Amino acid sequence: MLKNRIIPCLDVKNGRVVKGINFVDLKDAGDPVEQAKIYSDGGADEICFLDITASNENRKIIYDVIKKTSKKCFVPLTVGGGIRSTEDINKLLNCGADKVSINTAAVENSKVVIDSSKKFGSQCIVVAIDAKKDGDKWEVFTHGGRNNSGIDALKYAKEMEENGAGELLITSMDRDGTQIGYDIDLMSKISSQVNIPVIASGGVGNLDHLVDGIKLGKASAVLAATIFHYGKYSVQEAKEYLDAKGIPVRI
Amino acid sequence: MDVTIVDYNSGNISSVINSFKEVAQDKVNIEVTSDLNKIKSSDKVVLPGQGSFKSCVDALNKIDGLTDTLNEFAITYKKPLLGICVGLQMFADIGYEETETKGLGWISGKVLKIDNQNRKFKLPHIGWNQINIVKESKIFKNIENNSHMYFVHSYEFIPKDKNVISSTTDYSSNIVCSVEKENIFGTQFHPEKSDKLGLQIIKNFLNL
Numbered sequence: 001m002l003k004n005r006i007i008p009c010l011d012v013k014n015g016r017v018v019k020g021i022n023f024v025d026l027k028d029a030g031d032p033v034e035q036a037k038i039y040s041d042g043g044a045d046e047i048c049f050l051d052i053t054a055s056n057e058n059r060k061i062i063y064d065v066i067k068k069t070s071k072k073c074f075v076p077l078t079v080g081g082g083i084r085s086t087e088d089i090n091k092l093l094n095c096g097a098d099k100v101s102i103n104t105a106a107v108e109n110s111k112v113v114i115d116s117s118k119k120f121g122s123q124c125i126v127v128a129i130d131a132k133k134d135g136d137k138w139e140v141f142t143h144g145g146r147n148n149s150g151i152d153a154l155k156y157a158k159e160m161e162e163n164g165a166g167e168l169l170i171t172s173m174d175r176d177g178t179q180i181g182y183d184i185d186l187m188s189k190i191s192s193q194v195n196i197p198v199i200a201s202g203g204v205g206n207l208d209h210l211v212d213g214i215k216l217g218k219a220s221a222v223l224a225a226t227i228f229h230y231g232k233y234s235v236q237e238a239k240e241y242l243d244a245k246g247i248p249v250r251i
Numbered sequence: 252m253d254v255t256i257v258d259y260n261s262g263n264i265s266s267v268i269n270s271f272k273e274v275a276q277d278k279v280n281i282e283v284t285s286d287l288n289k290i291k292s293s294d295k296v297v298l299p300g301q302g303s304f305k306s307c308v309d310a311l312n313k314i315d316g317l318t319d320t321l322n323e324f325a326i327t328y329k330k331p332l333l334g335i336c337v338g339l340q341m342f343a344d345i346g347y348e349e350t351e352t353k354g355l356g357w358i359s360g361k362v363l364k365i366d367n368q369n370r371k372f373k374l375p376h377i378g379w380n381q382i383n384i385v386k387e388s389k390i391f392k393n394i395e396n397n398s399h400m401y402f403v404h405s406y407e408f409i410p411k412d413k414n415v416i417s418s419t420t421d422y423s424s425n426i427v428c429s430v431e432k433e434n435i436f437g438t439q440f441h442p443e444k445s446d447k448l449g450l451q452i453i454k455n456f457l458n459l
Contacts, residue, residue, distance in 0.1 A: 001380065001381065001421055002376065002378050002379070002380045002402075002422055003378055003379045003380065003399065004378075005378050005379065040446070045378065045379055070265065070266060070269050071269050071272075071273070074266075074269075074270055074273070074443065074444060074445070074446050074447075074449060074450060075401070075444060075445075075446055076401060076403075076444050093262075093263040093265065094263070094265055095265065096265045096266060096269055097263075098263070098266055098444060119302075120262055120263060120301070120302065121262055121301045121302035121303065121306075122375065122405075123301065123375055123377070123403040123404070124262075124263060124301070166375055166377070166403075167377060195367065195370050195373055195374060196373060196374070196375070197373050197375070197377050197378070220373060220377070220378065221378070250379040250399045
């Protein structure tokens with residue numbers, strides 16, 4: 001039976017983890033490579049890096065981070081943040097990333113998704129959708145949530161599936177950082193509408209939220225940053241909890 | 252010992268390279284090349300593959316003499332070869348992804364889209380699933396039945412002779428997830444991404 005995945009996400013800025021695990025015995029708490037290794041040793045099904053580096057100059061640092069991590073972690077690595085072109089994707093894959101998540105570039109130019117899924121295969125193309133509720137619909141935001149594209153998130157999700165995305169990473173901007181749980185309505189609507197896996201993101205504050213994301217939100221995988229970063233829960237604890245709630249996980 | 256990972260522009264193979272180098276350390280020499288002479292003189296060959304069946308077959312055929320060299324290696328000289336994902340699928344006679352495409356024909360059978368049972372199951376089949384070992388295989392030494400492996404694919408290999416199947420996995424149907432025919436081994440899952448157990452399979456292949 002296929003298992004639901006738990007994906008810890010590391011926010012990386014200028015090559016350093018911004019939201020880090022508060023482990024006192026960590027030699028270097030800001031080292032993304034070391035933190036990724038802790039996650040993979042702890043049973044993470046996949047590891048996600050979100051590069052939030054602002055300057056173009058420093059963006060090259062992420063390549064080195066991925067290179068080092070992929071030599072130590074033998075679970076799938078997904079990298080997102082600032083990916084503009086098939087050339088950017090090529091570089092990240094060559095460094096050892098297994099998947100890339102494309103956000104703003106996919107909205108601005110759908111050809112990026114079409115071309116890259118043809119060139120590298122759908123299996124490595126994740127389209128990240130940042131959605132914000134407006135009345136009874138959701139709109140797609142770009143540029144790290146700063147710009148409203150006005151595009152309907154449900155229609156857009158379907159379009160990205162047709163363009164060749166292998167997975168969708170859905171973040172509710174209303175919930176992100178709130179720790180009150182995923183936007184279940186958004187997740188389940190998108191997941192029922194597309195036939196590719198959906199990864200739920202944004203708003204996790206406790207382990208029941210992960211359960212809800214899968215059971216009610218119909219997500220194939222759940223992504224979380226804060227609850228793991230600050231050591232509130234370990235990946236192993238999360239898996240045991242889900243297992244006890246009858247959700248199939250890899251233990 | 253020399254092991255060659257065939258680099259034929261089949262997509263992203265850096266994870267395959269990293270995992271084999273991790274397991275090999277200094278004991279085994281890992282080459283990443285499409286150089287025909289190097290492949291010929293290798294002790295073992297790894298045939299990765301990402302993207303579509305057609306794109307991988309096309310990429311193989313683009314390199315002059317590569318298919319013949321692989322045929323000679325695996326069929327004439329019967330040296331150990333491991334196909335991963337589309338690398339395994341290409342063992343088939345024929346694949347139907349994008350368009351009907353001829354495979355290597357090493358293990359009779361075809362590659363079809365996984366039946367999603369009227370959209371009841373999502374495709375690609377992505378994530379960790381358990382393998383049901385149906386025949387003793389040298390690459391499963393120290394691997395327990397029902398171990399989790401990492402999968403990502405929408406197509407499956409259906410061999411004619413079911414005796415070549417060494418493990419299956421349960422999704423929308425019983426999917427073939429590894430084969431073994433004499434010196435030819437293949438995994439539909441990605442041992443290079445399947446954590447410690449995946450590395451154990453790579454180790455088993457290197458120890459053959």
